[in-house]
Each structure stands twice: as structure tokens, then as C-alpha cells.
Amino acid sequence: MSPQVPVVEHILSANDRLAEANRARLDAARVFAVNLMASPGAGKTSLILRTIRALKDRWRIAVVEGDLASTLDADRVAAEGVPAVQIATGGECHLDAAMVRSGLDRLPLDSVDLLIVENVGNLVCPAEFRLGVHRNVLIASVxxxxxxxxxxxxxxxxxxxxxxxxxxxxPAFEFNIEYFRRGVEALNPGVAFFPLSCKTGEGLDGWLDWLEGELRAYREG
Ligand SMILES: Nc1nc2c(ncn2[C@@H]2O[C@H](COP(=O)(O)OP(=O)(O)O)[C@@H](O)[C@H]2O)c(=O)[nH]1
Ligand SMILES: [Mg+2]
Incomplete structure (x- = not known):
């Protein structure tokens, strides 16, 4: 057995404990939290901005932004008038539960209904680290x-x-939606699927209805 394996297991289980503590904290404040994961440039920030504009009159929204460096995304979110915290991971390719905890420390959780977490752009590492959120969402792009x-x-x-x-x-790409969908279904049967454009707004209603439905069910549960 590789000497590295116990070390990795230790890191992951320590992370899981912190993720559980994050969940308890969110639940105590009745904050519904969603983690958005995707490659760099897939449109995480664009979807967050669209979601804020559509829902901010009905729900109190806050955002935790994860990036290797810079406050660019948090600045764009804050310009919409919602609280935003930027976590600079300093080179780490994912957010972990401790980073999210430091984001929670800096947000007024008692006056938040929906917390959106933008994970670091990466299609591999974020899957390994539980954060304590209620839903995980993957954004792919054409x-x-x-x-x-x-x-x-x-x-x-x-x-x-x-x-x-x-x-x-x-129209500009060789992209077969049915082929993509079959691949998704084989891995995750029945998963909610929303083809949309953050640029034109087409398809956004399906995403917003799903998100708001999950948020309502959480708050009524
Ligand atoms: N054509 C098109 N461009 C988009 C769409 N959504 C985002 N973009 C562009 O894709 C780039 C990356 O978007 P961004 O939201 O910053 O991605 P992130 O890195 O995942 O947060 C930007 O230039 C956006 O304007 C879309 O639906 N259609
Ligand atoms: Mg972004």
C-alpha cells in the first residue's frame, strides 16, 4: 500500500467533519446552500448573476466565490447588491470545507435564504471534497x-x-445533445437537466423553477 493513502484518507475524513459542521450551521440559520462546479469559463459566474437578478426580489441571496486568485467574480456579484465573499485558494484546485467555513464566518447568515457557492473552475478535484451544502450542481457548456x-x-x-x-x-459546434444526455444518464439516472443560455436567457426558467422549488421545499421541510 502506498504510504500516501492513509494521509489522503485522513485529509478527506477531517474535511467531512468540517462539512458536517458547515451543514449544521447553515441549517441553524435556515440557509439553503448550492455548490456550482464546472470547468473554467463554463459560465458559473454568469449563471449566478442571472439567478440573482431573477430571484433577489423574493429571496435573500449571498455568494461565496472560489478562485485561485483575484476578487473579480466577487466584485461582479457584489455589484448586484448581494453579500459576496471571495476565497482565494492560493493555488488549490478546489474549495474545501474549511474554506467554505471561513466564507460563512464573513456572511450575515441570519439574513440569508439562499447561499450560492462558486467552486474553483476544475472538472476533477471539486468532486472529492464535501462542503456541507444541500445541493451540488455541475455546469457544462457547449x-x-x-x-x-x-x-x-x-x-x-x-x-x-x-x-x-x-x-x-x-450552431457553431459539433455538439450532439442526445449523446451528451446519454452519457449523463448512464452516470446519474434521472438527474435534473437544464440546457440553457446565460447570454440569451433561453431555458433559464427551467433552472430557476428547479432551484426555487428545492429552496421552498427546504424551508417548508
Ligand atoms: N455565448 C455565450 N457565452 C457565455 C454564456 N455564458 C457565459 N458566457 C461567456 O463565457 C465566458 C465565461 O463566463 P463566466 O461566467 O465568467 O464563467 P466561469 O469561469 O465558469 O465563472 C464569459 O466571456 C461569458 O460572457 C452563454 O450562455 N453563451
Ligand atoms: Mg467565475
């Missing part, structure tokens, strides 16, 4: 190609919804 579920299965397996963004550029 320019990445229709074979990504076949090549990056772990990310697709564990999520509660798959968004396919940038459908406005479908």
Missing part, C-alpha cells in the same frame, strides 16, 4: 464538447442537477 460526461465521470455522478450552458452557440 464549447467544451459533448463527450465530457464520458471523460470526467466522477463530477457527473454525484450531482443533483446538470446545466448545459451556452446553447446559443450550438
Amino acid at each position: 464549447p467544451e464538447g459533448d463527450d465530457k460526461p464520458y471523460k470526467y465521470p466522477p463530477m457527473y455522478r454525484g450531482v443533483d442537477a446538470v446545466v448545459l450552458n451556452k446553447i446559443d452557440v450550438l
Whole structure:
């Protein structure tokens, strides 16, 4: 056995304990939390901005932004008038539960209904680290190609919804939605699936209805 294996297991189980503590904290404040994962440039921030604009009159929203460096995304979110915290991971390719905890420390949780977490752009590492959120969402996008579920299965397996963004550029790409969908279904049967465009707004209603439905069910449960 590799001497590295126990070390990795230790890190993951320590992370799981912190994730449970994050969940307890969110539940105590009745904050419904969603983690968005995707490659760099798939449209995580664009979907967050669209979601904020559509829902902020009905729900109190806050955002935790994860990136290797810079406050660019948090600045864009804050410009919408919602609380935003930027976590600079300093080179780490994913958020972990301790980073999310430091984000929670800096947010007014008692006056938040929906917390959106933008994970670091990466199609591999974020799948390994539980954060304590209530739902995990993967955003794929048309320019990445229709074979990504076949090549990056772990990310697709564990999520509660798959968004396919940038459908406005479908005519410019060889992208077979049925092939993509079959790959997703093989890994995660019945998962919620939302083809949409953050640019044109097409398909956004399906995503917003799902998200709001999950949020309502959580708050009524
Ligand atoms: N054509 C098109 N471009 C998009 C769409 N959504 C996002 N983009 C563009 O894709 C780039 C990356 O978007 P961003 O939201 O920053 O992605 P992130 O890195 O996943 O947060 C930006 O230039 C966006 O304007 C879309 O639906 N259609
Ligand atoms: Mg972003």
C-alpha cells in the first residue's frame, strides 16, 4: 500500500467533519446552500448573476466565490447588491470545507435564504471534497464538447442537477445533445437537466423553477 493513502484518507475524513459542521450551521440559520462546479469559463459566474437578478426580489441571496486568485467574480456579484465573499485558494484546485467555513464566518447568515457557492473552475478535484451544502450542481457548456460526461465521470455522478450552458452557440459546434444526455444518464439516472443560455436567457426558467422549488421545499421541510 502506498504510504500516501492513509494521509489522503485522513485529509478527506477531517474535511467531512468540517462539512458536517458547515451543514449544521447553515441549517441553524435556515440557509439553503448550492455548490456550482464546472470547468473554467463554463459560465458559473454568469449563471449566478442571472439567478440573482431573477430571484433577489423574493429571496435573500449571498455568494461565496472560489478562485485561485483575484476578487473579480466577487466584485461582479457584489455589484448586484448581494453579500459576496471571495476565497482565494492560493493555488488549490478546489474549495474545501474549511474554506467554505471561513466564507460563512464573513456572511450575515441570519439574513440569508439562499447561499450560492462558486467552486474553483476544475472538472476533477471539486468532486472529492464535501462542503456541507444541500445541493451540488455541475455546469457544462457547449464549447467544451459533448463527450465530457464520458471523460470526467466522477463530477457527473454525484450531482443533483446538470446545466448545459451556452446553447446559443450550438450552431457553431459539433455538439450532439442526445449523446451528451446519454452519457449523463448512464452516470446519474434521472438527474435534473437544464440546457440553457446565460447570454440569451433561453431555458433559464427551467433552472430557476428547479432551484426555487428545492429552496421552498427546504424551508417548508
Ligand atoms: N455565448 C455565450 N457565452 C457565455 C454564456 N455564458 C457565459 N458566457 C461567456 O463565457 C465566458 C465565461 O463566463 P463566466 O461566467 O465568467 O464563467 P466561469 O469561469 O465558469 O465563472 C464569459 O466571456 C461569458 O460572457 C452563454 O450562455 N453563451
Ligand atoms: Mg467565475
